[in-house]
Amino acid sequence: MIYNTLAHYYDALVKDEEASREWVSWIESELAPCDCLELACGSGEITEMLALKGYTMTALDLSEEMVKQAKSKNLEGSIEFLCQDMRHLNNLGSYSGIFCLCDSFNYILEKEEIDAFFHEVSQHLKSNGLFFFDTHSLDRLEEFDSEYNETGAFEDGCQYQWSIMAEDDYVYQDFAFYMKDKVIQEHHIQRVYDPKWLDEILSKYFDILKVTTDFDIEGIAPGEKYFYVCRKKVQE
Ligand SMILES: C[S@@+](CC[C@H](N)C(=O)[O-])C[C@H]1O[C@@H](n2cnc3c(N)ncnc32)[C@H](O)[C@@H]1O
Numbered sequence: 001m002i003y004n005t006l007a008h009y010y011d012a013l014v015k016d017e018e019a020s021r022e023w024v025s026w027i028e029s030e031l032a033p034c035d036c037l038e039l040a041c042g043s044g045e046i047t048e049m050l051a052l053k054g055y056t057m058t059a060l061d062l063s064e065e066m067v068k069q070a071k072s073k074n075l076e077g078s079i080e081f082l083c084q085d086m087r088h089l090n091n092l093g094s095y096s097g098i099f100c101l102c103d104s105f106n107y108i109l110e111k112e113e114i115d116a117f118f119h120e121v122s123q124h125l126k127s128n129g130l131f132f133f134d135t136h137s138l139d140r141l142e143e144f145d146s147e148y149n150e151t152g153a154f155e156d157g158c159q160y161q162w163s164i165m166a167e168d169d170y171v172y173q174d175f176a177f178y179m180k181d182k183v184i185q186e187h188h189i190q191r192v193y194d195p196k197w198l199d200e201i202l203s204k205y206f207d208i209l210k211v212t213t214d215f216d217i218e219g220i221a222p223g224e225k226y227f228y229v230c231r232k233k234v235q236e
Contacts, residue, residue, distance in 0.1 A: 024053065030209070037095040058080040059080070098129070103136055131229075170189055174186070202228070202230055209231055
C-alpha cells in the first residue's frame with residue numbers, strides 16, 4: 001500500500017509552506033470561499049490553509065494514514081475527511097469547487113480512467129462550479145530520464161532512500177525506509193499525459209478557463225507542472 005509508511009514522513013520530506021501558499025493563492029484568484037471538495041488531500045497542508053481562509057472543505061484520500069495526518073492538523077475540526085478513492089464519488093454531493101493538487105492526478109494510470117474521472121468530477125460540480133488540478137509536465141519525463149537519488153535520515157532515526165526515474169510516459173518513485181528492525185519499501189507509479197490529449201478529454205465535460213505552467217507562465221511552456229482551471233460545461 002503506497003502512502004502507508006510515507007504518510008509519517010511526507011511532511012518532513014516534501015512540505016513546502018511557500019509552495020502551499022502559492023496553491024492557495026492560485027485557487028483564491030479564481031474562486032472566493034465556498035463549499036469545496038479536495039481529492040487526494042494527502043497530509044492536508046493546503047486543505048487546512050483553505051479552511052482557515054473560509055472555504056468549507058470536504059477532503060478525501062485513498063490512504064488512511066494520510067487522512068490521519070491531515071486530520072491531526074485540523075484542530076478546529078472544521079473539515080470533513082473521508083478515506084476513499086477519488087475515482088468513485090457516488091456517495092458525495094455537489095460542490096462549487098473541486099481540487100486535485102500536487103501531482104495527485106498523475107496517480108491515475110489508464111487513459112479510460114481519466115475520461116471517467118473528469119466525467120465523475122463534473123457530475124459533482126454545481127452549475128458554473130470550478131475544477132482545479134495540476135499535472136506533471138512533459139518536461140518531467142526528460143528531467144527524470146536520468147535517475148534522481150536522495151538519501152537522508154528523519155528525526156526519529158529512520159534512514160531513507162528515494163529514487164525517481166522516468167520511462168516512456170511514466171514516472172517511477174521508489175522509497176526505502178530503514179527502520180530499527182525492518183526495511184519498508186514503497187513503489188509509486190505516476191503517468192504523465194500529453195496536454196493536447198488532456199484538452200480533448202477535458203473539453204467533453206468542461207470549459208478550460210486557464211492553463212498555466214508553474215502557476216504564472218501562461219499556457220503550456222517549459223516547466224515542472226501544468227495548472228488547469230476548468231468550469232463545468234453547461235449541459236445542452
Ligand atoms: C503527492 S501526494 C499529494 C497530496 C496533497 N494533494 C498535497 O497537496 O500534498 C498524492 C496523494 O494522492 C493520494 N492518492 C493517490 N491515488 C488516489 C486515489 N485514487 N484516490 C484518492 N487519493 C489518491 C495519495 O494517497 C497521496 O496522499
